[in-house]
Amino acid sequence: MMEIHSQSIAQLRDGLRRKEFSSEEVTRAFLKRIKSLDHLYNAFITIDEKEALAAAAIADQKIASGRNEVLTGIPIAHKDIFCTQGMKTSCGSKMLANFVPPYNATVISKFNDSGAIILGKTNMDEFAMGGSTETSFYGACFNPWNTKKVPGGSSGGSAAAIAALLAPGATGTDTGGSIRQPSSFCGITGLKPTYGRISRFGMIAFASSLDQGGPMAKTAEDCALLMNVMSGIDPKDSTSANKEKEDFSANLSQKLDGLKIGVTLKDCSANLDRDYQICLERALTQLEKLGAELIEISLPKNSLAVPTYYVIAPAEASSNLSRFDGVRYGYRCDNPENLLDLYTRSRSEGFGDEVKRRILIGTYVLSAGYYDQYYTKAQRIRRLIRNEYLSCLRDVDMIMGPTTAGPAFDIGSKSNDSISMYLEDTYTVGANLAGLPAISIPIGVINECPVGMQLIGRDFDESTLLNVAHQFQVATDWHLQSSVERDYA
Amino acid sequence: MLDPNWETVIGLEVHLQLATSSKIFSGSSTSFGGTPNSQTCSVDLAMPGALPVFNELALRYAVMFGLGIGAQINKTSIFDRKNYFYPDLPKGYQISQFHHPVVGRGTFELFFDDQDIYKIGITRAHLEEDAGKSVHGHFDGKSGIDLNRAGTPLLEIVTDPDFRSSEQVIYYLKALHLLVTYLGISDGNMAEGSMRCDVNISLRKKGDCNLGTRTEIKNINSFRFVERAISFEVNRQIDILEDGGKVIQETRLYDSELDETRPMRSKEIANDYRYFPEPDLLPIQISDDYISKIRDSMPELPLAKYRRFIETYDITKDDAEILLASKEIADYYEEVVATCADSKLSSNWVQTEMLAKLNKSNLCVSQSPISARQLGLLLSKIVDKTISGKIAKQVFAEAWSAEEDPLELIEKKELKQVDDFDKIHTIVQEVINKNTDQVKQYLAANDQKRKKLLGFFVGQVMQLSNGRANPKVVNQILNQKLSE
Structure with a gap:
């Protein structure tokens, strides 16, 4: 039998149903790996072994009495941005290092209802601001393929945990690429759903109009399973979309004949790593072989995506992070002299540099006299970018392109160069600005580091993205390649 | 009082608490006077990840107000964030409407x-959330911070600079109070802060x-203070x-203890609120159908009622x-x-008996x-002459204190x-028999004196009949008897 930690969520589910192993065995297997290996990756911020095993015991009773839900008995890791009742939720920040929420995020409640077990909370860039998981208050996270490399970010802990086989699946959030870019860097599959598909209640806000939670796993099939649990309208989130419940697993076996895929490689070829370009072309050939029709398209306005994003996201963040003032919860400075001192020191001491930088940018672009020049203009360009995507997606079913500029970069290589770090988001922020669903799946390995491709779909058409990704994974084995051997080396 | 060379120009911003039972963006109760922070939830406390959900009743009330003053109802209105730091503002921003108000x-x-109708231009009215309270x-x-009030729905009603005196301002505030209580959209209670007023x-x-440079006096919470703050500021x-000299454009506070206005400390004023559209809430879209349904269910408004009362009930304007x-x-x-x-x-009865008694007992x-039905039935007994007005008053007084049905x-x-x-004849006879002296005086007296004495005899008869004798009949019989 395949080792437990190597199995996909779908395989674990089937094994549990066939009683090949118990939830307790599964949970213990992952807990044991985390204990013995996570010092190498720093993928987790919080683990509650006792709680996880207690939940596993309950899951086993349910399985024994045939009361299985979708994910009964399967341990899932959650990005430390999702509030977990009674369990520390830090958002990777000193500001919330002492914060234990009295409520669950809707996503967490949905996983609880589906029978999943909370394996732990994963590392992330502070307040999800970053593309390398280096800005975490809990220290950088390391790429399991090569620990000198970043795992990507901000959902780097989730991606690293899956790549290192410390968790079978995880949640992430994606404001400008924070699910897709680490998925690409860690050789896993990650989906950013359509804006509004998944409730944001209890998911600590970075940029409200861009933030979207989503699944991260080894395979598209697993992502579909997780989507079934996570998605759906939530009365607690006014921006969640009123869409009929979909079974994302039911639509994975469609042939790709007649599917039209728009290809944007010409737009980006100048900036792409040569080897990465070869991987992308090979993936295209594969898609064509599966029956898809490739159509060259161009998204010229996407060149404006990064500057637009770095106006809108910090603007919203500067306001969203105002609540962290040292008054009601979270970090408070010692012996404040007065109110202003309480605010100033609590925030100066509680936030890291990248968070401060974005608060400064956001405050600046919203200021009187600059608002129209930056914020209003950015909103206008955002609309143009979305319109350009929508007009392309009238002719093609989805758009294929790179997820990143290349494979994972070295730890520390960009942490003092904000602009080059921000440009990491070049290929991903478009989907956030347009609100469209996008998935990243592994398509190759360059110098022992994985790379992925990105597929961007129509509004609320995650189903087609997952189907194409799954068909691609049926025909290829890039998603099965793993970094684990190195664990024992 | 006012220097005749100068004209006072005043505009108002009234913050009206809407009478919804739950908050504008959460399910917490809005009732007044609860234990500090007992009426709060993750949204009101601005816990991480908490999101606002708009209470539709607040929109309904805002639309009712808009229809009540014949205002334009905006089909699309948008919530904005008004950013500033203050401990009683947990999110660090207030959700308000800046560019696109609902009304x-x-x-x-x-x-x-005194004039028949005086018109005040309403610039706009928008929805927003109230802040909490700092307790010093x-x-x-x-x-201390009490966040019970945080998130209570407010309608901020902004007027044009149409007032020329504090009297007009008070008239307006009273009429506004009347309108919103008629509409049932607010209790308008100034003492509890349901109606607060900024005066420009x-x-x-x-x-x-041309308008002169204005000052804004913030947060005045009684009619009396409005009058005094204006008077101080004008002088x-x-x-x-x-x-x-030149008036500096600034925000001032009215200190009711010192009866003066003074500038707010610069720290109390955030001059750049960095408004931007609230991304956690969708724009409010209102359909014609929604508006017409509300219009159909609107109660009669004070002005219409005023006209109807004068016309159908034949009573004076006063x-x-x-x-x-x-x-x-x-x-x-x-x-x-x-x-x-x-x-x-x-x-007459409602004013002189009812309201007087209510005022006296503070009810x-x-x-x-x-x-009302009991009073109506009592009055119908006067109308059909079952009892006299005097008896009715006694009955009313007794029924009031004994809490009985009149x-x-x-x-x-x-x-x-x-x-x-x-x-009555028998009683009159008795009175005449008992008071022979007065009868003699009566017979000897002139007309003027006779009138006085007649009053005496009527009084005696009424006393003997416990006030129940019909005075008309008494007079008739007495006149007849005494002229015999």
Whole structure:
């Protein structure tokens, strides 16, 4: 039998149903790996072994009495941005290092209802601001393929945990690429759903109009399973979309004949790593072989995506992070002299540099006299970018392109160069600005580091993205390649 | 009082708490006076990840107000974030409406003025959330924060600079209070902070068309303070201008203890609120159908009722004004009229008996021990002459204090008016027999003195009949007897 930690969520589910192993065995297997290996990756911020095993015991009773839900008995890791009742939720920040929420995020409640077990909370860039998981208050996270490399970010802990086989699946959030870019860097599959598909209640806000939670796993099939649990309208989130419940697993076996895929490689070829370009072309050939029709398209306005994003996201963040003032919860400075001192020191001491930088940018672009020049203009360009995507997606079913500029970069290589770090988001922020669903799946390995491709779909058409990704994974084995051997080396 | 060379120009911003039972963006209760922070949830406390959900009733109330002043209702309105730091503002921003308010331009018609109708332009009215309260002086050098009020729905109603005196301002505030209580969208209670007022004041030379530099006086919470704050501020500005100085545009606070306005500390003013559209809430879209359904369910408004009262009940403007002072009084009055069918008698009774008694015992109409129907039935006994007005007053007073049904009291105490000729005749005879001296005086007296003495005899008869004898009949028999 395949080792437990190597199995996909779908395989674990089937094994549990066939009683090949118990939830307790599964949970213990992952807990044991985390204990013995996570010092190498720093993928987790919080683990509650006792709680996880207690939940596993309950899951086993349910399985024994045939009361299985979708994910009964399967341990899932959650990005430390999702509030977990009674369990520390830090958002990777000193500001919330002492914060234990009295409520669950809707996503967490949905996983609880589906029978999943909370394996732990994963590392992330502070307040999800970053593309390398280096800005975490809990220290950088390391790429399991090569620990000198970043795992990507901000959902780097989730991606690293899956790549290192410390968790079978995880949640992430994606404001400008924070699910897709680490998925690409860690050789896993990650989906950013359509804006509004998944409730944001209890998911600590970075940029409200861009933030979207989503699944991260080894395979598209697993992502579909997780989507079934996570998605759906939530009365607690006014921006969640009123869409009929979909079974994302039911639509994975469609042939790709007649599917039209728009290809944007010409737009980006100048900036792409040569080897990465070869991987992308090979993936295209594969898609064509599966029956898809490739159509060259161009998204010229996407060149404006990064500057637009770095106006809108910090603007919203500067306001969203105002609540962290040292008054009601979270970090408070010692012996404040007065109110202003309480605010100033609590925030100066509680936030890291990248968070401060974005608060400064956001405050600046919203200021009187600059608002129209930056914020209003950015909103206008955002609309143009979305319109350009929508007009392309009238002719093609989805758009294929790179997820990143290349494979994972070295730890520390960009942490003092904000602009080059921000440009990491070049290929991903478009989907956030347009609100469209996008998935990243592994398509190759360059110098022992994985790379992925990105597929961007129509509004609320995650189903087609997952189907194409799954068909691609049926025909290829890039998603099965793993970094684990190195664990024992 | 006011220097005749100067004209006062005033505009108002009224923050009206809407009478929803839960908050504008959460399910917490909005009731007043709870234990500090007992009426809060993750949204009100701005916990990480908490999101606002808009309470539709607040929108309904805002639309009702808009329709009540004939204003434009904006089909799309947008919530914005107004960013500033203050401990009683947990999110660090207030959700408000900046560029696209729900209620657009309208006109507020006043009828309490000497002139028939006085029109105040309403610039806009928008929805926003209230802040919490800072509690000072109880915590050993620290301040306490009570967030029970945080998130209570407010409608901020902004007028044009259309007021020329504090009297007009007070008229407007009273009329506004009346309108919103008629609509049932707010209790309008100034003492509990349901209606708070910012006043913008500037002066200009009489005949000048341009506005002078204004100051804004924040957060005044009683009619009396509005009047005094305006008076202080007007005199302050006159002094400056007469000395050749310039008024500085600034925000000032009214200190009711010192009866003066003074500038707010610069720290208390955030001058750049960095408004931007609230991304956690969708724009509010209102359909024609939604508006017309609300329009169809609108109650009669004070001005329409005022006109109807004068026309159908044949009462004076002054009477109508008193009877319209609250919807409860007007409703009470109308039920009394409907029961006894005498609108003038009802008007007098409601004003002189009912309201007087209520004021004296500090009760509101709904707490009256005598219901409108009971009063109406009592008055109908005057109308059909079962009892006299005087007896009715006694019955009313007794029924009030004993909290009994007046009609039952009439039965129980046999207070019905005696009209029976023979019975009254017997009593008159008795009085004449007992008072022979007075009869002699009467017979010897001139007309003027006779009138006086007749009053004495009537009094005696009424006393003997316990006040129940029909005075008309008494007079008739007495005249007849004494001329025999």
